[in-house]
Amino acid sequence: MPRTDLAPICPRIQIAGIIDREEADLLVRLGVDSLGFPLRLAVHAPDISDADAAHVIASLPPHVAAVVITYLTNPDEIIALCDALGTARVQLHADVPPAVPAALRALRPDLRIIKSLVIPHGCDDALPNSIVERINAFAPHVDAFLTDSTDPTTGATGATGRIHDWRLDRAIVEASPIPVIIAGGLNPTNVRAAIRAARPAAVDAHTGVEGPDGRKRADLVKTFIREAVSGFSDIA
Template sequence: MQNLIQVAGIKDRREAQMLLKIGVDWLGFPFRLPVHKEDISEAAAAAIIASLEPPHAGVLITYLADPREILQLCQKLGTGKVQLHGEIALSQLHQLKEIAPQLFVIKSLIVKPGNFAHLRSQVKQFGSLVDAFITDTHDPRTGADGATGKTHDWSVSRRLVAISSRPIILAGGLNPANVRSAILQVRPAGVDVHTGVEDASGRKDARKAAAFVAEARAAFTLAGSSEWASR
């Protein structure tokens, strides 16, 4: 599979179909969130995920940390991929892999000023228990981790890419205007966008999404990025 493009915050089937048609790979569905409201019902998300055919996939994005709750929600949605966006203990990840060894796990790395040493430690600690990492932005004003519409220090993400044994997805404030430079600087295995391809009403805009995909694909080609290894 070519380098990954994920769009998060899908609101309905029509939006999902539009994104797939223009070349998006994975669709992200945030649930059980401490800050943001959910975009769609769990039943509607499950219906969209059930309609997807490989290599397309739906990804649960959640702040849940209890392994059994994570697995139960994945089963309810019918997805084998989860993005863990909140704090989770090493012991909890061990347990999750024990009860769901085939689950594709993406662990967030939230970039804040001066926390590279902490993120480097997480990459080393969690690397054997996850399938990928995703770097994202913390907004101190709202307390949100992700879906902030704000970029972070890309040099931190670049350094994490250099030391990680797992693929790293870049997120945080990406949009059609900056995704090319972000990829060329960071050299991630994939990119994730949420608010950067939305219109004023908060819905995904087809022109913005198409421009984002085109810019991302062009940048991956220029960067000579290796293909995303997915299962």
């Protein structure tokens, strides 16, 4: 069953795509609750090596969560990756059956699991039955859902910088018995509106707080945090 101690699995603000220790330290200083490390990806190249990610994760203070974001589908390989990196939090981004998180839960009851729900490109304001079915199938085996956007030109289902209809996020929040984190093109200028529209448990950003060089920019992260906090205050 999903856990009821939601704070560790649902930080209010997660930033993904950590490049190095310097970037991680910056985000921690600015007040980010959770750092995401995309590895074993289907389209994008990893932002960091396994060894460097493990080093960064070992340096994080206890109140900052480290989440492995992966397209791996084999439970044993997922657990091995988490163990190698030194974290017990994983975001499953591949199109896996519910049996995968169920197996992870059986093998490692301490593992906190987030399952992505990718919004199809061109989806209108009606939530597809397929997503409702996935919510019902996965909810007993995971701790939270994360919504994201797809890029039909590249096939990417994350870190696309694309926004989807937040009414769909709201529908997912209302349909889900467990917390929902929203992502997909969030940036300092739209995160407050997204929170007000969807009423999620948390938000996640990647490319929306980066400069042209692909590194997180302190000014963008500061503004993102300020606007996100205001958004959560609006819906409190």
